[in-house]
Amino acid sequence: MERGVAVVIEDDNDVRAALAAIFRQAGFAVHQASSGAEGLDQVRTHNPDIVTLDIGLPDFDGLEASRRIRTFSDAYVVIISGRADEADALLGFEAGADDYIVKPFRARELRARIKAMLRRPRASSPGGAGSSQGGAAAGSGDGTFTREATYDSFDYVHKGLALHEGTRQAAVDGVPVALTRSQFDILLVLMKKRRTIQAKADLVRYLRHDSYDGSFVGATEERAVEVHVSNLRKRLGENPRKPRWVETVHGVGYRLTPPVPRRQGRQQD
Numbered sequence: 449m450e451r452g453v454a455v456v457i458e459d460d461n462d463v464r465a466a467l468a469a470i471f472r473q474a475g476f477a478v479h480q481a482s483s484g485a486e487g488l489d490q491v492r493t494h495n496p497d498i499v500t501l502d503i504g505l506p507d508f509d510g511l512e513a514s515r516r517i518r519t520f521s522d523a524y525v526v527i528i529s530g531r532a533d534e535a536d537a538l539l540g541f542e543a544g545a546d547d548y549i550v551k552p553f554r555a556r557e558l559r560a561r562i563k564a565m566l567r568r569p570r571a572s573s574p575g576g577a578g579s580s581q582g583g584a585a586a587g588s589g590d591g592t593f594t595r596e597a598t599y600d601s602f603d604y605v606h607k608g609l610a611l612h613e614g615t616r617q618a619a620v621d622g623v624p625v626a627l628t629r630s631q632f633d634i635l636l637v638l639m640k641k642r643r644t645i646q647a648k649a650d651l652v653r654y655l656r657h658d659s660y661d662g663s664f665v666g667a668t669e670e671r672a673v674e675v676h677v678s679n680l681r682k683r684l685g686e687n688p689r690k691p692r693w694v695e696t697v698h699g700v701g702y703r704l705t706p707p708v709p710r711r712q713g714r715q716q717d
Contacts, residue, residue: 451475452497457487457513458528459506461488463551467500467528470555474562482506485514497522498562503529503536511543518544521663524629526561528553541675546630548672564657604639606704609684611639611694620684631680634673638694638704647701648673677702 458464458519459482468478479494481487484505491499499517503510514525527540530551537548547561604611608621616632618625627635638646638653646654649665651673677694686692695705 453477453479455479455481455487455490455494455496455499455523457481457490457499457501457505457510459483459502459504463502463636466555466635467558470558471498471562474559484508484516485559487513488516491517491523495521500526500528503527503531503540509538512544514540514545518628524631528558534671537668538671538675541672542679543681544628546628550652561656577607578669579581604636605629606639607692607708609639611636627680627683628676630676631683633703635680635694638702642704643706645697645701645703649700649701657693 451474454476456464456467456471456478458467458480461482464480468480471478472597476498477494479490479496481490484501484507487499487501487505490496499521501510501513505513510527510529514527517523517525524547525545526547526549527545528549528551529536529540532550540548549558549561601612610619611617611632613636613689616629618627618632618635633655634651637651648670652665652669653663655673677696678688679696681688681691684693686694690698691705693705695703697703
């Protein structure tokens with residue numbers, strides 16, 4: 449039984465074959481491409497769960513490929529590159545990648561990351577959260593946090609921002625917003641925890657589904673969370689200097705902004 453679909457975009461024949469073999473051993477149907485353009489076609493055709501890509505492709509680089517994939521796919525994007533500098537990894541995350549692995553990679557490490565990714569559900573349709581249908585958000589609309597069980601309602605609402613956990617839909621003021629999986633997962637935990645500060649290290653562990661609170665988190669991983677949050681704010685149209693939803697606690701992490709207080713005789717957003 450196939451576990452999912454993977455697209456491998458890599459111009460090196462040996463590396464491409466090795467990656468394809470790892471995915472097949474993990475139970476995936478694998479489609480391969482040796483260029484960025486061919487890879488984009490494969491992603492459009494097969495709607496994969498996971499895409500791996502190299503930065504050094506013959507037509508355009510993997511960063512541009514990741515940006516283009518993010519315009520139409522909710523697949524996990526993993527950049528596998530020989531560039532080991534932190535700056536390169538951060539550029540990858542800024543381009544929409546969910547993970548960054550440095551060559552030479554170990555098959556065991558890649559399998560472990562694939563396993564962790566599959567614990568995080570896909571959106572209900574290929575366009576990610578942004579392709580979801582609209583719907584009445586659960587809650588009173590006054591900025592308070594609410595939780596409803598009905599499928600047609602959003603699960604969490606805060607100042608016009610609404611999330612549905614099961615279908616991974618997001619909307620701002622009733623307008624659907626497309627989020628990457630990492631962006632949605634970070635926003636979801638912030639919505640759940642509300643005013644409780646979420647340290648960057650804890651968000652890293654949440655993204656990689658690490659159950660051990662004391663597990664090591666590197667500086668690059670924390671910087672990756674900063675990039676994900678920055679990209680999330682851009683998707684939401686939020687000004688980080690005057691945040692509507694995501695508040696930065698300098699030197700620590702993030703939390704949701706305070707709910708709008710109820711004022712008698714005045715309708716709140």
